[in-house]
Amino acid sequence: MRRRLMQLLVLLFVAPILICVALGVLPAPSDEVVPPEAVVVGAPARDAAGGLVEQFPEMIVPAENASTPAKKELGHLLFFDPILSEANDISCASCHHPDLGLSDGRTTSMGAGGSGLGPDRSGGAEMTRNTPSLYEVGYVSDLFLDGRVQGLEAQAETPLTLATEMHANLDDTVAELTAIEGYQPLFAAAFPDDADPVNYDNVARAIAAFQRTLIAHDSPYDRFLAGDANALTPQQQRGLALFRSGATGCYKCHKGALLTHGDFAAIGVPNAEGTLDEDVGRFAVTGDEGDRYAFRTPTLRNIALTAPYMHNGVFGSLEEVLQFYADGGGRGRGLNVPTQSNFVRPFELNDQEMADMIAFFYALTDESNAPGIPATLPSGLVPVGPLDNPARAEAAAANVGRSVQAQREPTTLRVTPDQTIQSVVDQAINGDTIEIEYGSYHERVVVSQDGITIRGIANEAGDWPILDGQMNFADGIAGTGTDDFTVERLQLKNYKGNGVIIDGAYNVVMRDLYIENTSxxxxxxxxxxxxxxxxxxxxxxxxxxxxxxxxxxxxxxxxxxxxxxxxxxxxxxxxxxxxxxxxxxxxxxxxxxxxxxxxxxxxxxxxxxxxxxxxxxxxxxxxxxxxxxxxxxxxxxxxxxxxxxxxxxxxxxxxxxxxxxxxxxxxxxxxxxxxxxxxxxxxxxxxxxxxxxxxxxxxxxxxxxxxxxxxxxxxxxxxxxxxxxxxSTFPPVLPSSRWPDVVKRGYWQLLNFAINQLL
Structure with missing residues (x-):
């Protein structure tokens, strides 16, 4: 009897181990290895001059349509030529005008039958969506605001043939082009391997090749990132810090070199009456309920030139757009938007911060690659004429850069209570130390220089200077790409975003700080x-x-x-x-x-x-x-x-x-x-x-x-x-270092089987 009891006890003890060992032989899954390109951790790389390196992705160029100068030249002419429309009265440039940021300045697009250009165009077919800019379109795979077409070559057919747009018959268009003597050598040069190069596919290929030249990579913002500390005004630098701040969250969607995550998002855009716009966006393409009301997140490059904004053109100014986001998008305005992005949350901006962000958006302007309007066209038709865009003058007035500082060695600058900290920071050069005398300062401080130390000077009682935002400012101290930065011996209180935020920098020190109620x-x-x-x-x-x-x-x-x-x-x-x-x-x-x-x-x-x-x-x-x-x-x-x-x-x-x-x-x-x-x-x-x-x-x-x-x-x-x-633990038994791997794997299999059964 005793022997049987001992055998039973041994079995009860050994059986679980044997089961675990047996199960441990089974393969245990592990998470997928993250590819190197997804390990985006730490500060961005610097170039030889010390500037931030914002890597543009590879432009999407199909192997069968490699770009050549001849294709781009042909595409340029076709883009401006009304010959592609049924009535020979509207071209691609009619809705994507180079003077309007490759948009049209209208609330929603107007196609066939209209007269005039830009905001003054009238009398034609009204469409339901705003005309998107074509800048950076060469990096986009899923075209149109809802992503319904893949590839620029395929995209070209929709506006050419849609009845409400150019309403062309492709066979008739090709016949017209074939009959135009001036186009024959251009098609032959662009497509030398084709026996009969004047065909619709080559029209689409040429226009796509031209559209891939529409880039805007030399804005004041780009020059600032590349190491030109004077490319942005102090106001624009403050706006950049807000743009990248967690207080606004802009950079979560408008990120990277293209200033877009390249995806679709629902933000709850209203219509003119203030109710949720009925356009379901991406949902109409995918049928996925999570895509309802989602539209492509656009690049912000040249954004100042392309008003009005949103897929339906409901907002006429950047100020209106910012206020919409500050309200928390559609949900924040009381609309029922179950699919709204979690990144769209309410925030507060005072008037100065609003102006700072608008100034930064102007710094994204670059028309160095804006296409020129051809003087003549092979068809003999008249291309679009030039248009006045007041935003160009506003951008030029904003993009004057920072005053060049006199050459000197780094030194220590002192802030007294009758000054603002920002006024002294704006005088600093790389390597300066800024000492702040004891007092209470009600402001937001933005730093753009490298090697800056901001240090408080305590009073006789040992109290550090106070930056008190009084809930009127987003951040206490903010900087982007400010390498070798130190802040110490300060109190920061009552800000709507963060106490101290430093983004994209090497060698950051934050020490001896008291931070309270910074949201x-x-x-x-x-x-x-x-x-x-x-x-x-x-x-x-x-x-x-x-x-x-x-x-x-x-x-x-x-x-x-x-x-x-x-x-x-x-x-x-x-x-x-x-x-x-x-x-x-x-x-x-x-x-x-x-x-x-x-x-x-x-x-x-x-x-x-x-x-x-x-x-x-x-x-x-x-x-x-x-x-x-x-x-x-x-x-x-x-x-x-x-x-x-x-x-x-x-x-x-x-x-x-x-x-x-x-x-x-x-x-x-x-x-x-x-x-x-x-x-x-x-x-x-x-x-x-x-x-x-x-x-x-x-x-x-x-x-x-x-x-x-x-x-x-x-x-x-x-x-x-x-x-x-x-x-005390749950589960009651946890794997330890003493367990062989085979037992740990087996126990894991057994535990997850039990969990799945309970669920």
């Missing part, structure tokens, strides 16, 4: 390389007190963060270390995450050690739809999708939901939104000290059926290791 983020380095944030005290911020986003080589140490939604966050970054920080009374103390829909598609190699993470039980006061609203209250440390995260020697106490949570990104986002490898891999926890965590889990955990614990793991990926001992 989204306190200390905010983003897209930067070589970041040090130390001895920052941040509180009352509705996202993260200290936030390093899409950065490389980051040290966050000796910071005290409390009363925020998130104490410290490392988002989509590589090579971050967080140590000797104290995070308390936040909703979540420390957060390592891999978020979708961002430039960087990785979160790797993060270390969290020697931190005190206690009493992070603050109510979550993030705004509706903001990322911060996703984190559960009562969380000490949260890893969401991050890989190669080490968590050790931390003191984690009194967090009511969980001490450490390791989850997949899909817990917080719909799988259709997730464009990153979502599962945390190779997370390792060890040597942490836990006490009194998980005693009252937040409702979101209870609804998921999860208990409170020192460590929670959602079962994502088999290669995570939890080596902390004597702690």
């Amino acid at each position: 989204l983020y306190g200390a905010y380095p983003v897209h930067s390389t070589g970041v040090l944030v130390e001895r920052v005290e941040a509180t009352a911020i509705r996202d993260a007190g200290v936030y390093a986003g899409q950065c490389r080589d980051v040290i966050l140490r000796d910071n005290v963060v409390y009363g925020n939604v998130i104490g410290i966050e490392i988002e989509n970054s590589i090579g971050a270390e967080l140590y000797n920080n104290h995070a308390y009374d936040n909703s979540t103390g420390l957060f390592v995450d891999l978020l979708p829909q961002l430039d960087s598609k990785v979160s790797q190699q993060t270390k969290l050690y020697d931190n005190i993470v206690d009493n992070n039980n603050h109510s979550n006061f993030a705004g509706e739809g903001e990322i911060g609203a996703l984190v559960p209250e009562g969380t000490g440390i949260l890893v969401l999708g991050g890989d190669d995260v080490e968590i050790y020697n931390n003191q984690i106490t009194n967090n009511r939901s969980v001490g450490i949570a390791v989850y997949s990104t899909t817990v917080a986002f719909d799988e259709s939104e997730v464009d990153v490898p979502p599962n945390p891999e190779r997370v390792h926890t060890y040597g942490n000290r836990f006490e009194n965590n998980g005693y009252d889990p937040a409702d979101v955990l209870v609804e998921m059926g999860l208990p409170g614990a020192d460590i929670l793991w959602d079962g994502s990926r088999w290669d995570n290791r939890f080596d902390d001992t004597g702690v």
Whole structure:
């Protein structure tokens, strides 16, 4: 009897191990390897002159239609020739006029039967959509505002043959072209391998080749990025900082060299009556409910020349467009737009900030490749005439650049309380130190120079100078591409966006700062390389007190963060270390995450050690739809999708939901939104000290059926290791370093089978 009992006990003990080993032989999936081009982490590359390198994508040129000078010349003439229309009275340039930013200046397009040009055109067929500019069209694969046609060669047929546009019969058009003596040698030169080169396909190829010349890559903005510090006025530099700020979020969709993500988005554009426009946009092409009301996100290059705006031309000025976005798009105006992009959220701009952003949009103007209107055409017909565009003069007046500073060695400049900080910053050259005397300064400061140190001078009581935005400005201090930047010994309070934001820079130091009530983020380095944030005290911020986003080589140490939604966050970054920080009374103390829909598609190699993470039980006061609203209250440390995260020697106490949570990104986002490898891999926890965590889990955990614990793991990926001992966990058994890989894989298979059965 005793022998049988022993055999049974051995079987009960050994059987699970044998099952795990057997299951461990089965292949265990891993996330797809992120291609190098998607590892967009840290500051952009610099050229030999120190300028930012904004890489334009490869232009889309079909192998069967390689561009040649002869094709471009022929396409140029055809683009302006009314011979392509049925009545020989309208050309491509009638609606894409070079003096109007290759648009037409009308609310919606007018095609066949009309007379006149630009806003004065009348009497013709009215269409339902605004005419898009053709600048940068060579980079677009899915053409028209709804993306219904692929490729410029295919796109040409629609306006040529549509009854409401040029209404041509293609056979008749080819016959007309064949009969024109002046076109014969042009077609022969453009298509020397064709025995009969005058045909419709070659018309489309020539026009497409010409359209690929319509680029605008030499604006003041481009010259500024390339290292010309004087290319933008101080006002335009302030506008650029706002454009890239998390306060406005513009750069999330209008990003990269083309100033567009190249995709489609619903923003809830109203019609003239203020109700939601009925045009369903991309949905009519795909039938995907998520595409309802979505339209192509346009480039912003030459945007100042192409009013009115939006797919229906409802907004007549850039000011109206900005106000629409500031209101929060269609939803913000009370419209029911279930598909509206999560990036479109309300923000506030004062009059000066609005003017600064408009000035920046003028800096995107470049007509160096605007096509000239031919003096004559082979058909003998008359091309469009020139038009007056007042926006050209406005752009010229705005694009005067910054006054060239006198040559001198770097020095120390002093700001006194009767001055603005910005007025002194505008006098600075690369390498200057700007010292700020004690006082209270109510302004927003934008820095564009390299090697700048901004340092507060304490009063006799040891108090640092105060930048108090009084909730009238987006950011306290902002800079783009400002390498070797240091800010220290300041207090920043009451801003609508961020305390300090530095974007796209190398070697960023933020130290000895007190930051309070700066809305989204306190200390905010983003897209930067070589970041040090130390001895920052941040509180009352509705996202993260200290936030390093899409950065490389980051040290966050000796910071005290409390009363925020998130104490410290490392988002989509590589090579971050967080140590000797104290995070308390936040909703979540420390957060390592891999978020979708961002430039960087990785979160790797993060270390969290020697931190005190206690009493992070603050109510979550993030705004509706903001990322911060996703984190559960009562969380000490949260890893969401991050890989190669080490968590050790931390003191984690009194967090009511969980001490450490390791989850997949899909817990917080719909799988259709997730464009990153979502599962945390190779997370390792060890040597942490836990006490009194998980005693009252937040409702979101209870609804998921999860208990409170020192460590929670959602079962994502088999290669995570939890080596902390004597702690409460869920699941009750977690894989550790002592387990052979085959057992870890088998346990993972068994655990996920059980989870799937429960779901």
